[in-house]
Amino acid sequence: MDNTFSSYKIEDRSLVAFIKREIHNLALQSGFSVHRAAETDIIVAELTSNLLKYANGGEFLYRAREVKGVNEIEIYCLDKGKGIDNVVKIMNDGYSTSNTLGHGLGSIKRLSNDFQIYSLRDWGTVQYVRICEKADPKTPALPVGFNYDVVSVNYPGEIVCGDGYYVKHTSKGFQIFVGDGLGHGEHAHEAVEIAIKAFIRSKGEEAVDILRDIHDAVKKTRGLVATIAIADFKSQTWNICGIGNINTRIYRGLENKTYTPYNGIIGMNIPRTMKSTTVPYLKHQIIIMHSDGLRTRWNLNDLMSIIKQNSGVIAACLYKDNIRGTDDATVLVGKIT
Known part of the structure; x- marks a missing residue:
């Protein structure tokens, strides 16, 4: 019944490789294919890179669990940075504020089963990612109740x-x-x-x-x-x-x-x-x-x-x-x- 999140404070790149390896192993242990685990690696890399690049670090929470017979990994990425003015705009491929290709958040959205962002200026950002062992189906409609x-x-x-x-x-x-x-x-x-x-x-x-x-x-x-x-x-x-x-x-x-x-x-x-x-x-x-x-x-x-x-x-x-x-x-x- 212990279904807690692992928590790491990311203040520099020293922990990133460890977290990527931990989540990769969790994915494989949860029945993810090698290809799906590699897609999970991309998501983790984008999240941690953005956390350091735009917010000077934050907290990274993750866990593996089974829900109704489906294995999944959940991630929360929390920071107290400057926030995002237009969440919808930055989700589009090609938008960047740092002279990169601007595919990061778009990649997370495509590769995950659910991706949510909540952000306020000068408050920071909360990102939620759910990655299932199979890319489809996407997030089902929530039941009424x-x-x-x-x-x-x-x-x-x-x-x-x-x-x-x-x-x-x-x-x-x-x-x-x-x-x-x-x-x-x-x-x-x-x-x-x-x-x-x-x-x-x-x-x-x-x-x-x-x-x-x-x-x-x-x-x-x-x-x-x-x-x-x-x-x-x-x-x-x-x-x-x-x-x-x-x-x-x-x-x-x-x-x-x-x-x-x-x-x-x-x-x-x-x-x-x-x-x-x-x-x-x-x-x-x-x-x-x-x-x-x-x-x-x-x-x-x-x-x-x-x-x-x-x-x-x-x-x-x-x-x-x-x-x-x-x-x-x-x-x-x-x-x-």
Whole structure:
């Protein structure tokens, strides 16, 4: 269930060859053909070259995963450079600001299965690339309902993540779990993995009941903090409850509300009396849940037109601006369509 991104800060060319080799090997291990792995090399080369050339470096996130039987590699390229004035214009072959052929971004677009850019002047740029083992089909239309993405990164130096997340679909709707094991490393990872298994097993229909089931399951672990958000399609409601410092907000247009969790540690001490918060489940809502690896003093409305972006780009933007760097960091963004 550990599906985190590898993260590297690229400040000069010393890491580029290593990252290219790592992703090339990941591609081959994921069933990519030699030709498709070579196309992946081109994408990585263009992304890292642009990162150094135009932004003086940034952060490079990547992972391999399987989605509905399809192997893919996901990449986020984040920088705090001068930004891009006209994203549409620079995507065209032949456009360049540095006396080159200007085929870079066009190549990424052609070779990838999905390529997204979000950029603001003097804020920087977030690029997202999805590369599947086969060049076709292109990105399918998103299903109507709930679409979500997660950016999750280990504490620097750790090989496992103390954060965890899971989305469980039920006959009535779906349930979201986001948790953070105390501290980081192996023991925090163990706590959150046991919590996820308890979340999957739980038959509770209220967030409070599920949290109590998790509390009983993790008593022999280090403990964790977590929030459960349940969407019920029939009643058109959210049912939300959390213990500890998982930040949860729901946006709809310019309106947003933060849901305050209870104090406590799951597996050690939780309130005797808890009550879930029930709020309307509406189209065009965006739910954001993140661990304390990100700062909480942010406002999505500060990023122009960000709600038009897909959920992964939104998550990456929040990560870019608010990562603390002192713990594991996880941000889940879901959009109601």
